[in-house]
Amino acid sequence: MKLEKSLCYINLSDDLVRFSIVHKELINELSKGFNKIYILNLQKLRIFHKHKFFSIEKNKKLLPKNFKIIDIKNSNDFLKFSKNKKLDIIMNELSKSIVDFKIFYLLKKVNAKLIMISTTSMWGTSIFIDIPLTKIFVGYQHVLKKGFYYIWRFLTIINLFPKIHLLFESNAENIKVFNTGFSKKFENIFPYFKVSLYRKIIHINSKLFDTFYQNRKKKKIKNKKKFILFIDSPMEATDRTSREGLVSSKTKEKYYENLFFALNKISLTFKSKVIVSLHPDMLKSFNQISKYFKNNRNIVVSKKRTVDLIGNSSIVVFCFSSAVLNAVMLNKKIIGLRSKYFGRYNLSVHEKNVKGINCPFIDIDGEVNISKKEINKQFKKSMASYADLIKRRFVSKSNKPSFVEVVETLRNQKI
Numbered sequence: 001m002k003l004e005k006s007l008c009y010i011n012l013s014d015d016l017v018r019f020s021i022v023h024k025e026l027i028n029e030l031s032k033g034f035n036k037i038y039i040l041n042l043q044k045l046r047i048f049h050k051h052k053f054f055s056i057e058k059n060k061k062l063l064p065k066n067f068k069i070i071d072i073k074n075s076n077d078f079l080k081f082s083k084n085k086k087l088d089i090i091m092n093e094l095s096k097s098i099v100d101f102k103i104f105y106l107l108k109k110v111n112a113k114l115i116m117i118s119t120t121s122m123w124g125t126s127i128f129i130d131i132p133l134t135k136i137f138v139g140y141q142h143v144l145k146k147g148f149y150y151i152w153r154f155l156t157i158i159n160l161f162p163k164i165h166l167l168f169e170s171n172a173e174n175i176k177v178f179n180t181g182f183s184k185k186f187e188n189i190f191p192y193f194k195v196s197l198y199r200k201i202i203h204i205n206s207k208l209f210d211t212f213y214q215n216r217k218k219k220k221i222k223n224k225k226k227f228i229l230f231i232d233s234p235m236e237a238t239d240r241t242s243r244e245g246l247v248s249s250k251t252k253e254k255y256y257e258n259l260f261f262a263l264n265k266i267s268l269t270f271k272s273k274v275i276v277s278l279h280p281d282m283l284k285s286f287n288q289i290s291k292y293f294k295n296n297r298n299i300v301v302s303k304k305r306t307v308d309l310i311g312n313s314s315i316v317v318f319c320f321s322s323a324v325l326n327a328v329m330l331n332k333k334i335i336g337l338r339s340k341y342f343g344r345y346n347l348s349v350h351e352k353n354v355k356g357i358n359c360p361f362i363d364i365d366g367e368v369n370i371s372k373k374e375i376n377k378q379f380k381k382s383m384a385s386y387a388d389l390i391k392r393r394f395v396s397k398s399n400k401p402s403f404v405e406v407v408e409t410l411r412n413q414k415i
């Protein structure tokens with residue numbers, strides 16, 4: 001019997017709101033390229049995970065009509081759905097932790113081919129970094145997560161779990177690491193042992209390329225009075241709290257006190273207003289954060305999207321936000337801020353970003369002294385390196401958006 005080739009996207013969220021917004025272009029392109037795409041809600045297959053009610057009727061309104069949502073209730077339900085189907089699974093939401101081990105086992109059982117799409121191109125950091133001895137009991141969950149990753153990786157090597165059949169990757173440096181790592185070297189010596197995690201890697205453009213290179217003609221930036229943009233980030237992001245615990249009110253107050261003086265100094269130095277752009281997770285705290293800057297008319301807190309503000313800014317100031325890469329793509333002057341109140345993990349990530357962008361940085365915990373002449377020299381040096389950075393991390397040889405390359409590949413190649 002000929003198997004029905006079926007493209008599926010795994011969902012592990014309580015709703016599809018974020019998926020429908022973040023992956024809007026990919027969803028539309030998939031809708032045009034395929035007659036039917038399945039969204040498999042696999043929350044009930046997760047181990048040690050309490051799922052919430054998932055409404056098919058509510059969520060299907062967020063997607064094109066040829067997207068069909070399947071709410072899988074148990075293992076037998078999944079096996080029944082998979083019968084007589086050849087599954088190509090976009091697995092971006094799956095974790096390599098024990099909570100998803102059952103799902104990986106079932107995917108292997110039905111011979112599903114896994115597809116992963118990576119278009120962010122951010123700098124990473126060690127999962128073990130920044131868990132000092134005094135915080136080891138706070139960060140134990142993260143240590144366990146790393147341990148589960150190694151177990152998961154071992155299970156892929158011995159073929160109890162499926163390897164990733166196709167990786168779409170926008171970061172050329174990551175591709176180089178994958179192709180020159182231990183697994184590839186081992187396979188070159190022992191070609192009969194397939195231990196590499198990725199069977200095939202395709203270099204595509206990044207999401208930043210999609211947004212700013214493909215849409216600049218559609219959305220021309222209006223000539224408005226320029227301002228300095230500060231991209232704020234939540235101090236209590238999960239990556240930090242899982243390692244270091246909750247952030248005290250005293251730490252938050254001290255951070256914003258130092259930030260206030262630093263942004264005011266930057267504003268006076270460059271004779272320009274500062275707009276503070278909040279991370280979406282911080283909007284619920286808009287009034288509280290605004291209070292930190294209420295006594296300074298040169299600093300304004302905004303609810304507008306960061307990507308919409310960057311285009312009209314003259315300088316972009318950031319702490320540990322990935323949104324700064326949008327500023328690189330738009331060839332903006334960039335300043336990094338440094339503070340011990342970021343937390344050890346966020347600080348380690350931030351320092352990698354500053355080094356990667358090669359931008360000037362200011363430590364806001366001490367006395368902030370800014371030389372406009374010196375910092376302008378640093379701007380010229382860092383901006384001269386943007387083109388090479390963009391080439392290495394954000395763009396491929398193709399002039400097509402990533403979502404177009406993904407769909408064309410899935411349609412035209414035998415995966």
